[in-house]
Amino acid sequence: MSLSVVASRPAVAVRGLVRRYGARTVIAGLDLTIERGEFVALLGESGCGKTTLLRALSGLDPIDGGAVDAPRRPAVVFQEHRLLPWDSLWRNVSLGQPENGARERAAGALAEVGLGERLDDWPRNLSGGQAQRVALARALVQEPELLLLDEPFAALDALTRLKMQALVKELVARHRPASCSSPTTSTRRSRSPTACC
Numbered sequence: 001m002s003l004s005v006v007a008s009r010p011a012v013a014v015r016g017l018v019r020r021y022g023a024r025t026v027i028a029g030l031d032l033t034i035e036r037g038e039f040v041a042l043l044g045e046s047g048c049g050k051t052t053l054l055r056a057l058s059g060l061d062p063i064d065g066g067a068v069d070a071p072r073r074p075a076v077v078f079q080e081h082r083l084l085p086w087d088s089l090w091r092n093v094s095l096g097q098p099e100n101g102a103r104e105r106a107a108g109a110l111a112e113v114g115l116g117e118r119l120d121d122w123p124r125n126l127s128g129g130q131a132q133r134v135a136l137a138r139a140l141v142q143e144p145e146l147l148l149l150d151e152p153f154a155a156l157d158a159l160t161r162l163k164m165q166a167l168v169k170e171l172v173a174r175h176r177p178a179s180c181s182s183p184t185t186s187t188r189r190s191r192s193p194t195a196c197c
């Protein structure tokens with residue numbers, strides 16, 4: 001009897017990525033691998049290309065060279081919550097989800113971020129931190145293979161930001177997507193997820 005061992009593919013494999021805006025090269029030949037369940041924080045000064053890399057990983061932007069192999073439908077949480085003001089919280093969380101059982105799934109996700117009692121409330125009634133928690137619930141309800149966080153807590157006060165980072169750490173440990181977060185010149189990675197947003 002012969003046994004063969006097949007190594008599992010990483011969630012994200014970037015090889016020789018190049019991204020330019022006009023004549024300006026922002027990313028010049030980046031290699032990056034993110035394993036499933038791994039959390040990578042991108043560290044670098046303002047304008048170094050963190051958002052550009054996240055957009056390339058998400059498939060939102062074209063690339064100018066190299067190859068990006070990443071899940072087709074990653075969940076992205078931006079600096080602004082991007083909730084629809086005319087939809088209730090549970091409908092915001094359910095956006096793009098199958099109708100069947102949508103409210104129940106949204107209720108579960110909102111409960112995970114501590115807003116289980118606010119299903120029928122409206123985005124305008126939320127604090128900044130609460131709105132970002134709904135954005136996080138909207139990302140998690142997709143059960144994404146890859147979670148991209150672009151400084152989602154940058155506008156929050158320091159104490160709320162610390163609490164949100166702890167919440168992300170807990171949620172990522174539970175759901176185990178591959179995660180990539182900006183706050184690329186250097187990267188930090190962790191197996192027991194730490195958030196740096």
Ligand SMILES: Nc1ncnc2c1ncn2[C@@H]1O[C@H](COP(=O)(O)OP(=O)(O)OP(=O)(O)O)[C@@H](O)[C@H]1O
Nearest residue numbers: 021026044045046047048049050051052053182184
């Ligand atoms: N749509 C665009 N058109 C032209 N240049 C752009 C565009 N988006 C970003 N850039 C440029 O690309 C470079 C990297 O921008 P990016 O937003 O990725 O930086 P960042 O590391 O996320 O910065 P920050 O920490 O301030 O968010 C900057 O020089 C910026 O001016």
Ligand SMILES: [Mg+2]
Nearest residue numbers: 050051052182
């Ligand atoms: Mg940015």
